[in-house]
Amino acid sequence: MSGHGTPIPMIAHRSSGLSGTAEVPGDKSISHRSLILGAMAVGETVVTGLLEGQDVLDTAKAMQAFGAEVVRDADGTWHIHGVGVGGFAEPDQVIDCGNSGTGVRLIMGAMATSPITATFTGDASLNKRPMARVTDPLALFGTQAVGRSGGRLPMTIIGAAEPLPVRYTVPVPSAQVKSAVLLAGLNAPGQTVVIEQEATRDHTERMLEGFGATITTEVTDEGRVITLQGQPELQPQTIEVPRDPSSAAFPVCAALITEGSDILVPNIGLNPTRAGLFTTLREMGADLTYENERQEGGEPVADLRARFSPNLKGIEVPPERAASMIDEYPVLSAVAAYAEGQTVMRGVKELRVKESDRIEAMATGLRANGVEVEDGEDWWIVHGKGFGNVAGGATCASHLDHRIAMSFLVLGLASNAPVRVDDGGPIATSFPIFEGLMADLGADIRREG
Numbered sequence: 028m029s030g031h032g033t034p035i036p037m038i039a040h041r042s043s044g045l046s047g048t049a050e051v052p053g054d055k056s057i058s059h060r061s062l063i064l065g066a067m068a069v070g071e072t073v074v075t076g077l078l079e080g081q082d083v084l085d086t087a088k089a090m091q092a093f094g095a096e097v098v099r100d101a102d103g104t105w106h107i108h109g110v111g112v113g114g115f116a117e118p119d120q121v122i123d124c125g126n127s128g129t130g131v132r133l134i135m136g137a138m139a140t141s142p143i144t145a146t147f148t149g150d151a152s153l154n155k156r157p158m159a160r161v162t163d164p165l166a167l168f169g170t171q172a173v174g175r176s177g178g179r180l181p182m183t184i185i186g187a188a189e190p191l192p193v194r195y196t197v198p199v200p201s202a203q204v205k206s207a208v209l210l211a212g213l214n215a216p217g218q219t220v221v222i223e224q225e226a227t228r229d230h231t232e233r234m235l236e237g238f239g240a241t242i243t244t245e246v247t248d249e250g251r252v253i254t255l256q257g258q259p260e261l262q263p264q265t266i267e268v269p270r271d272p273s274s275a276a277f278p279v280c281a282a283l284i285t286e287g288s289d290i291l292v293p294n295i296g297l298n299p300t301r302a303g304l305f306t307t308l309r310e311m312g313a314d315l316t317y318e319n320e321r322q323e324g325g326e327p328v329a330d331l332r333a334r335f336s337p338n339l340k341g342i343e344v345p346p347e348r349a350a351s352m353i354d355e356y357p358v359l360s361a362v363a364a365y366a367e368g369q370t371v372m373r374g375v376k377e378l379r380v381k382e383s384d385r386i387e388a389m390a391t392g393l394r395a396n397g398v399e400v401e402d403g404e405d406w407w408i409v410h411g412k413g414f415g416n417v418a419g420g421a422t423c424a425s426h427l428d429h430r431i432a433m434s435f436l437v438l439g440l441a442s443n444a445p446v447r448v449d450d451g452g453p454i455a456t457s458f459p460i461f462e463g464l465m466a467d468l469g470a471d472i473r474r475e476g
């Protein structure tokens with residue numbers, strides 16, 4: 028949905044003794060892909076555990092506009108009747124992807140090699156984000172794109188009627204770009220090859236294989252070379268979406284910084300392309316353990332146990348870990364405020380083109396709450412104050428960015444004065460049950476006014 032409702036101001040007060048079990052919702056990345064790949068398969072894909080956040084609901088609506096039947100049962104199971112690779116119909120309305128970069132970029136890729144035209148838009152945040160990173164490689168297939176200056180939405184994509192196969196090296200670490208090219212490659216004849224120098228989340232590759240595509244990944248001197256055979260008939264799947272490690276990050280970090288806390292966050296996927304935050308927190312001295320470690324659907328899964336960790340130390344986060352925790356830097360910076368010493372984060376330029384400029388948004392809000400932050404184009408350093416020394420007391424702008432809103436609310440759970448955010452509305456894009464879940468654990472996070 029583009030536009031945004033009335034702002035929802037929220038406030039977090041110092042809390043202690045968080046306890047209980049935090050059942051976080053389904054993984055956002057896998058939810059988008061389940062809908063898109065389900066729509067491109069022949070027959071009925073059945074999905075349980077789908078994240079019903081606004082980002083994913085917007086993708087579901089988009090798949091209907093392209094001709095797939097998408098139905099939710101009363102029990103929350105989703106059924107997608109796909110139209111097959113190359114079977115998309117031309118939508119008769121503008122496709123509104125709301126706040127979701129993943130939604131718009133993956134859908135642009137998925138329709139780019141069909142002889143149809145579609146116009147995309149989003150909310151004020153999404154309409155500022157760069158799309159040339161996707162439309163440049165799509166042009167190699169023969170796809171045309173006409174958008175606003177700077178490659179921004181709203182944008183019309185004219186699909187290639189006779190697509191060519193493509194070999195493309197992704198210039199920025201981005202699973203969205205990689206995925207857009209692979210999804211476009213589905214309806215191109217021959218082999219599409221995508222090369223990435225840094226490993227990013229690999230859900231598209233794993234799921235394409237699950238849907239019956241022929242796809243291989245080879246690690247070479249050039250990087251990860253992913254080869255997809257075009258024009259497969261995708262087989263419908265039954266998918267149980269695992270819980271989202273990026274959402275798990277919020278209750279986990281809240282427990283680490285609030286006195287006397289001990290919580291369990293069950294069933295979290297620890298795919299190495301996603302688990303960088305948890306490794307980093309453990310290196311900082313967090314009392315964060317993996318219980319009941321197991322494999323599910325070919326992925327490592329564990330229950331996360333997080334306890335109050337009064338002796339956190341700042342560290343230098345290895346830059347090569349950035350892609351595996353890219354969405355978690357905002358909440359890491361909130362935890363870093365309570366550590367002793369500096370937390371140094373480098374190689375994170377991508378943070379500047381998310382739902383907001385996340386370095387700028389967090390640095391400004393942290394400073395307003397009494398925490399010193401230095402920053403440059405692709406790095407930032409949080410100077411930890413240690414427990415009991417974060418002043419708090421400020422109102423932070425969330426900039427239509429769910430992760431910024433949730434990170435400042437976590438910050439306020441251990442600061443001396445409460446922390447406010449001007450608008451908690453965007454939280455519903457990825458974590459619609461955040462407020463209730465945090466309240467059940469004992470966190471004092473409320474709406475104001």
Ligand SMILES: O=C(O)C1=C[C@@H](OP(=O)(O)O)[C@@H](O)[C@H](O)C1
Binds near residue numbers: 055128200206353377
């Ligand atoms: O492919 C995906 O599902 C995602 C990729 C990442 O974006 P980039 O590809 O821009 O790094 C991430 O930030 C986003 O939340 C989800």
Ligand SMILES: C=C(OP(=O)(O)O)C(=O)O
Binds near residue numbers: 126127128129381430
């Ligand atoms: C960057 C994010 O999402 P997207 O790019 O899909 O808007 C996120 O969820 O943190």
